[in-house]
Amino acid sequence: MKFFAFAAAALVVAVTSAAADPIADRKADMKERGGLMRVLGPTAQGKTEFDAATILDALEKLNARAQAAMDVEKFYPAGSETGDTKAGPKIWSEREAFQDATNKFAEATAAALAAAPQDLESFRAAFGPVGAGCGTCHEAFRL
Template identity: 35%
Template structure:
C-alpha cells in the first residue's frame, strides 16, 4: 500500500511539473509571438508612412491613388486591436526583441491615448492623401507627431 501511494504521489508530482513546464513554455511562446506580431504591425505602419513621406519629400512622384491606398493601409494597421499584441509581461528585458517600455502597462491610459492619436491622424490622412500634395504634406505632420510622441514615451532604446 505504501508503495502504491508513493507511485501515485510520484505520478501526480510528475504530471504537475509537466503541466507547469508546458504552461510556462506556452506562455513564453505567446509572449514571443505577440512581440513578433507587433513588430509586423510597426513594419506595416512604417512601410505605408514611408510611401506617404516619400511623396511629401518629393523623393517619389505624388500619386493620389497610391497615396490614398497607403493612407488607408496605414490607418488599418494603426487600428489593430492592441489587447492581442501588447500582452502584459512582454516589456523590454522580459522578451527578446521587445523595446516596449513598462509604462505601456503602468500608464495604459496614456498609451491608449497615444495610439489613438495615430489612429486619428491616419484617418485624417486618408482624405488628405488623395486631395493633393499640399494636403498630404500637411497630414504628414500629424502622423509624424503621433508616431514620435508614442515612441518617445513608450519605446525603449535599442539594445
Template identity: 60%
Template sequence: MRLFIFATAALTALTMGAHADPLADRKANMKERGSLLRVLGPVAQGRADFETATVLDALEKLNANAQAAIDVDALYPEGTESGDTKVKATVWSDRDGFKKANDDYTAKVAAAVEAQPQDLESFKAAFAPIAASCGGCHEVYRN
C-alpha cells in the same frame, strides 16, 4: 447544425490564434507600419513624387494596420515587456497614456484617409499629424 458547430469552432480557433504571440504580432504590425511610412514619408519630404493612387493606397493600408493594432491589451499584455522588444516600461506604467497615444494615432490616420488628399499640399497637411503622433509615441514608449 453541423455547419454552425464547425463555424463556431473555426471562429474560436481564429480568434485564439490572432494573438497567440503578442510580441510577434506587434512586431509584425510595426514592421508593416514602417514599410508604409517609408512610402509616405519621402513624399511628404519632397524626396519622392506625389502620385495620388500610391499615396491613397498606402494611407488605406496604414489605416487597416492601425485598426489591427487597436487592442493594446492584446498586443501588449503583462509579461511581454522583456525579450526581443524595443518598447519601454512606460507602455505598462502609463497604460492610459499609451492607449490614448494609440487612439490618437489611429484617429489621425483615419482622418488622413477621409481627407483623400489629391495633391502634395493636401497630403502634407493630412500626413503631418500622423508623423507627429509617431514621433511623440516613440519618444515616450519606445527605446
C-alpha cells in the same frame, strides 16, 4: 456529431491561443507600418513624386493597421514587456497615456485617409499629424 464539431472548434481555439505571440505580432505590425512610412514620408518631404493613388493606397493600409492596433491588450498584454522587444516599460506603467497616444494615431490616420489628398500640399497637411503621432509614441514608449 455536435460533440465532434464542438471538439474541433475547441481545438482550433486552443491551438490559436497557444500560438499567439504578441511580440511577434507587434514586430510584424511595426514592420508593415515602417514600410508604409517609407512610401509616405519621402513624398511628404518632397523626395519622391506625389502620386495620389500610391498615397491613398498607403494611407488606407496604414489606417487599417492603426485601427487594428487600438486593441492595446491584444498587442501589449501583461507579460509581453520582456524578451526580444523594443516596447518601453511606460507602455505598461502609463497604460492610459499609451492608449491615448494609440487612439490619437488611429484618429490621425483615419482623418488623413478621409481627406483623400489629391496633391502634395493637401497630403502634407493631412499627413502631418500622422507623422507626429509616430514620433510621440516612439519617443515616449519605445526603447
